Amino acid sequence: MKQxxxxxxxxxxxxxxxxxxxxxxxxxxxxxxxxxxxxxxPPVEGAANKRLVELLAKKLGVRKSAISLIRGHxxxxxxxxxxxxxxxxxxxxxxxxxxxx
Numbered sequence: 001m002k003q004x005x006x007x008x009x010x011x012x013x014x015x016x017x018x019x020x021x022x023x024x025x026x027x028x029x030x031x032x033x034x035x036x037x038x039x040x041x042p043p044v045e046g047a048a049n050k051r052l053v054e055l056l057a058k059k060l061g062v063r064k065s066a067i068s069l070i071r072g073h074x075x076x077x078x079x080x081x082x083x084x085x086x087x088x089x090x091x092x093x094x095x096x097x098x099x100x101x
Contacts, residue, residue, distance in 0.1 A: 004035040007087035014080045014090065020048035027097050032099050035094065049073060060085065060093050
């Protein structure tokens with residue numbers, strides 16, 4: 001299975017695909033190397049991007065300021081940088097969130 005994450009010198013990068021305007025916020029699955037999420041926020045004036053950062057920060061246990069949007073500001077497919085979190089630790093946390101402990 002292709003992984004949605006890649007390690008960097010200061011943290012890692014995470015590929016995501018968002019579905020804005022959903023009934024509730026949720027991490028759905030990893031498919032084709034992309035973490036798929038549903039967000040309640042509409043895709044208007046950066047609301048979905050802001051909610052994406054808030055949700056991932058809370059779920060992954062990192063500061064919001066540690067997550068930055070590198071690519072995909074106006075698209076469903078996005079690339080995020082997560083500072084201070086290694087690739088293996090991110091993988092462990094995503095597995096726990098998606099599949100339980």
